[in-house]
Amino acid sequence: MRFALAVDLGGTKVEAALVSEDAVVLARSRRRAPTGPDSTHASLSAALSTVIGGALGELPSGSGLTGIGIGSAGPLDLDAGTVSPLNLPGCADFPLRRTVSAARPELPVHLALDGLCITLAEHWVGAAVGRRSVLGMVVSTGIGGGIVMDGRPLLGGTGNAGHIGQVTVPGYLPEGVGGLPATSERLASGPNIVGWARELGWQGRTGEELAAAYAGADPLAVAAVRRSASAVGAVIASASALLDLDVVVIGGGFVAVSPDYLALVREARDQAAPFPFVARAEIVPSGLGGDGPLLGAAALVLRSA
Amino acid sequence: MRFALAVDLGGTKVEAALVSEDAVVLARSRRRAPTGPDSTHASLSAALSTVIGGALGELPSGSGLTGIGIGSAGPLDLDAGTVSPLNLPGCADFPLRRTVSAARPELPVHLALDGLCITLAEHWVGAAVGRRSVLGMVVSTGIGGGIVMDGRPLLGGTGNAGHIGQVTVPGYLPEGVGGLPATSERLASGPNIVGWARELGWQGRTGEELAAAYAGADPLAVAAVRRSASAVGAVIASASALLDLDVVVIGGGFVAVSPDYLALVREARDQAAPFPFVARAEIVPSGLGGDGPLLGAAALVLRSA
Numbered sequence: 329m330r331f332a333l334a335v336d337l338g339g340t341k342v343e344a345a346l347v348s349e350d351a352v353v354l355a356r357s358r359r360r361a362p363t364g365p366d367s368t369h370a371s372l373s374a375a376l377s378t379v380i381g382g383a384l385g386e387l388p389s390g391s392g393l394t395g396i397g398i399g400s401a402g403p404l405d406l407d408a409g410t411v412s413p414l415n416l417p418g419c420a421d422f423p424l425r426r427t428v429s430a431a432r433p434e435l436p437v438h439l440a441l442d443g444l445c446i447t448l449a450e451h452w453v454g455a456a457v458g459r460r461s462v463l464g465m466v467v468s469t470g471i472g473g474g475i476v477m478d479g480r481p482l483l484g485g486t487g488n489a490g491h492i493g494q495v496t497v498p499g500y501l502p503e504g505v506g507g508l509p510a511t512s513e514r515l516a517s518g519p520n521i522v523g524w525a526r527e528l529g530w531q532g533r534t535g536e537e538l539a540a541a542y543a544g545a546d547p548l549a550v551a552a553v554r555r556s557a558s559a560v561g562a563v564i565a566s567a568s569a570l571l572d573l574d575v576v577v578i579g580g581g582f583v584a585v586s587p588d589y590l591a592l593v594r595e596a597r598d599q600a601a602p603f604p605f606v607a608r609a610e611i612v613p614s615g616l617g618g619d620g621p622l623l624g625a626a627a628l629v630l631r632s633a
Numbered sequence: 634m635r636f637a638l639a640v641d642l643g644g645t646k647v648e649a650a651l652v653s654e655d656a657v658v659l660a661r662s663r664r665r666a667p668t669g670p671d672s673t674h675a676s677l678s679a680a681l682s683t684v685i686g687g688a689l690g691e692l693p694s695g696s697g698l699t700g701i702g703i704g705s706a707g708p709l710d711l712d713a714g715t716v717s718p719l720n721l722p723g724c725a726d727f728p729l730r731r732t733v734s735a736a737r738p739e740l741p742v743h744l745a746l747d748g749l750c751i752t753l754a755e756h757w758v759g760a761a762v763g764r765r766s767v768l769g770m771v772v773s774t775g776i777g778g779g780i781v782m783d784g785r786p787l788l789g790g791t792g793n794a795g796h797i798g799q800v801t802v803p804g805y806l807p808e809g810v811g812g813l814p815a816t817s818e819r820l821a822s823g824p825n826i827v828g829w830a831r832e833l834g835w836q837g838r839t840g841e842e843l844a845a846a847y848a849g850a851d852p853l854a855v856a857a858v859r860r861s862a863s864a865v866g867a868v869i870a871s872a873s874a875l876l877d878l879d880v881v882v883i884g885g886g887f888v889a890v891s892p893d894y895l896a897l898v899r900e901a902r903d904q905a906a907p908f909p910f911v912a913r914a915e916i917v918p919s920g921l922g923g924d925g926p927l928l929g930a931a932a933l934v935l936r937s938a
Contacts, residue, residue, distance in 0.1 A: 491911070
């Protein structure tokens with residue numbers, strides 16, 4: 329059996345694990361270290377070294393490594409192999425590809441946005457297997473995404489394609505969004521929608537509390553959940569006009585805010601669609617558990633054309 | 634020398650011509666017939682037969698045909714080979730690929746949206762040669778577009794990717810757009826912006842008159858041109874967030890409405906961009922003359938991977 333070393337760098341943690349060719353994360357190889365706003369180049373290098381060394385130490389005897397796949401929070405610069413995660417301000421221009429490659433310099437290394445990795449994982453073994461035109465979305469603290477077309481990752485010029493959270497939403501004047509462009513992330517992400525509800529007088533603080541209030545038909549909670557779903561549906565319409573999507577796979581913790589969240593998203597997308605083809609994409613929940621980011625990083629290596 | 638037969642179907646005309654491998658439209662082979670809202674399946678078939686027969690009759694002796702490329706107004710259904718141009722309501726589900734193929738059944742036939750063809754032409758011999766991540770736009774009666782990534786046409790699931798005119802623009806409430814979604818086409822196309830200025834009391838009727846009024850610093854004309862450029866810039870920001878664009882090539886008659894139109898578009902894009910990578914695409918005028926659609930249709934055949 330051959331494996332990929334998969335690495336996932338995010339704003340709160342960095343993970344590494346071995347992933348087999350048949351898309352199984354080798355559980356005992358999984359290693360995790362915290363990251364955060366205080367992370368520096370030095371502390372991140374040390375954390376990577378620890379999790380990568382630990383994961384590689386679990387390679388079964390007789391097994392080989394095909395390569396290394398890295399998913400990272402962005403933006404990134406694919407030519408330079410550097411990342412500048414927004415939630416790791418002390419790690420701007422971090423040489424992630426070179427740092428990870430040092431563990432096994434002889435292996436090929438592929439780097440991509442975490443949103444793209446998750447989408448590749450959905451296309452490999454999740455909710456988008458066999459689909460031609462796929463948008464993956466994560467609705468959580470922020471809103472991220474990735475695009476897979478004809479089985480290939482869509483990278484864009486510098487590797488930053490898929491930032492669906494930065495696509496803007498119609499129907500809001502700037503004063504309704506703090507004077508800023510009405511991006512889907514500003515309108516729909518968990519913390520942003522909780523903040524909006526609180527400004528209107530809602531007393532809760534978390535997405536979980538919002539879910540409970542929605543279940544209890546609290547009017548502000550209902551309005552907040554609808555505002556989020558409406559914005560997500562609107563950007564799906566825009567993305568569908570540009571990409572002629574077959575399927576949109578939505579993951580991330582905020583989706584659990586209500587049982588009908590995806591139904592509300594579909595309704596909003598349908599209302600925003602000027603042509604039938606813009607409304608034809610299926611909108612489905614993620615088919616993966618928490619292994620999506622690592623599976624997708626491995627897919628960069630194990631499924632490269 | 635080898636040639637492609639290129640066919641371009643639009644709302645007012647259908648054209649055919651021979652295009653050489655070195656991207657020259659053989660002038661004497663060019664044939665044109667009118668189309669319009671009264672076109673039927675029968676009249677369109679006859680028009681196609683006439684222009685294709687005329688073009689093929691000019692094939693230089695000793696030359697061969699590589700294949701047939703067709704660009705068409707959309708939407709289309711790539712699997713079925715049919716098109717349903719919005720401006721040809723009597724031609725819904727027209728079997729364009731089969732009809733054209735009948736002229737030379739032995740040749741390969743490729744069909745794509747006209748906006749994609751124009752973008753392929755810009756990537757072949759226009760303003761986007763050698764670029765990795767390209768959006769082509771046409772700002773005219775409507776707003777169309779196409780996407781070329783890593784030298785490949787981006788088709789989407791059914792061939793309808795690139796509809797940038799149906800991407801929505803932030804900052805407008807529905808009541809400011811006739812109760813409809815604020816798409817870039819509704820806000821920025823020539824007839825729509827002329828209509829908006831007239832509602833505010835402007836007395837002109839055409840894009841040319843709007844250009845003259847803008848040159849004379851008429852306040853309503855200035856506001857109208859800025860409204861159009863602002864909407865185009867906003868959707869370029871959204872498309873850049875999704876596609877990490879290197880270059881946006883803008884053609885179409887409305888661009889001539891003012892010498893600073895593209896500068897206004899760039900300014901609006903910069904204001905709407907939340908990340909540096911979203912504002913990095915060059916925004917440039919078309920590098921092609923009126924041959925773009927035919928060159929791009931030919932590119933489907935002559936440059937297919």
